[in-house]
Amino acid sequence: MALTRMLGRLCLGPQPPALAARSLSTAALTSSSGHARQLAQQQQRSRGSLQAHSRAQALAVRAYATEASHLGNLSPHPGSAQKRKRIGRGIGSGKGGRATRGQKGQKARAGNGKPKAHFEGGQTPLTMRYPKRGFTNPSKQNLVPLNLERLQHWIDRGLIDPSRPITMRELFETRCIHGIHDGVKLLGDGVEYFRTPNVHITVSKASQSAIAAIEALGGTLVARYENRLTLGLDLPGKANPISRRDLLYYSNEKHRGYLALERLADRGEDLESHLHHGVEEGSKAAEEESGKAATESAST
Numbered sequence: 001m002a003l004t005r006m007l008g009r010l011c012l013g014p015q016p017p018a019l020a021a022r023s024l025s026t027a028a029l030t031s032s033s034g035h036a037r038q039l040a041q042q043q044q045r046s047r048g049s050l051q052a053h054s055r056a057q058a059l060a061v062r063a064y065a066t067e068a069s070h071l072g073n074l075s076p077h078p079g080s081a082q083k084r085k086r087i088g089r090g091i092g093s094g095k096g097g098r099a100t101r102g103q104k105g106q107k108a109r110a111g112n113g114k115p116k117a118h119f120e121g122g123q124t125p126l127t128m129r130y131p132k133r134g135f136t137n138p139s140k141q142n143l144v145p146l147n148l149e150r151l152q153h154w155i156d157r158g159l160i161d162p163s164r165p166i167t168m169r170e171l172f173e174t175r176c177i178h179g180i181h182d183g184v185k186l187l188g189d190g191v192e193y194f195r196t197p198n199v200h201i202t203v204s205k206a207s208q209s210a211i212a213a214i215e216a217l218g219g220t221l222v223a224r225y226e227n228r229l230t231l232g233l234d235l236p237g238k239a240n241p242i243s244r245r246d247l248l249y250y251s252n253e254k255h256r257g258y259l260a261l262e263r264l265a266d267r268g269e270d271l272e273s274h275l276h277h278g279v280e281e282g283s284k285a286a287e288e289e290s291g292k293a294a295t296e297s298a299s300t
Helices: 002-010 018-062 147-157 168-173 208-216 244-250 258-267 269-300
Strands: 144-147 185-189 199-205 220-223
Touching: 144 168, 147 185, 147 220, 185 208, 199 208, 208 220, 220 258, 244 258
Parallel strands: 144 185, 199 220
Antiparallel strands: none
8 A cells, every 4th residue: 555655646647537546545444444543542541441440449349348247158268279179970070980099909998098107018017026125214313423532533623612602503514524414413432532521512412421421521412403494504593393202302301402401491490400309209209119019018
């Protein structure tokens, strides 16, 4: 069409009537196609604005509920719920026949499921072939032992100052012990080498020989309960025992438990006088029992 217009413009003479009519029809077609193009563009713009308006309305409807929610109109979010896979409903469904289980075998049987982890195909499993002896004590305490001989050796080397109270934290920091775990128990091995007077030491537990050796030299020993949070830490609030076994141990003056010492301090009693009074009462009770036995034997 552009070539026809150019040829028409270049013609110097008058054009024939048929050629003029053809050029007029070409011009009309050109103008009509441009108008149609404009109409299409306007329709596309209006369609885009309509889509944007509908999208905004959908967002507004999604953001704000139009009615009260109840069990009758609750539904999952679109796209969040999927239909379950229905197997064994015929070959036409695409999942019929063997129903996704493959050929024959243990995993193709109905009701079998997945065998247990220890199942070994029917033979005796490993957990049954090996014998079992003993048991694991759930309340076992892993106490670190500390002998008096080692404590004296650390004092002689100047690693521990006996003029200050000795705690489990100081024992660990000076590497006298290489771990605390559930606490420290002071033992009486090497008691003949221990010669430091006026030692004040706090541990979890102690043997009777260690307690006697320290108190014979004018020192004091306190059995203090600690847990994993307070072991070796200078916390303002110490832990207290909750098990019956620990409560009985730390409430006994014989073990120098801190609960027993606090109870004596509240009463205003001294530990030595209390122990001496207890020994006297025990001896009197033993004498009374022996006298009763003698009188019964004499009467018979």
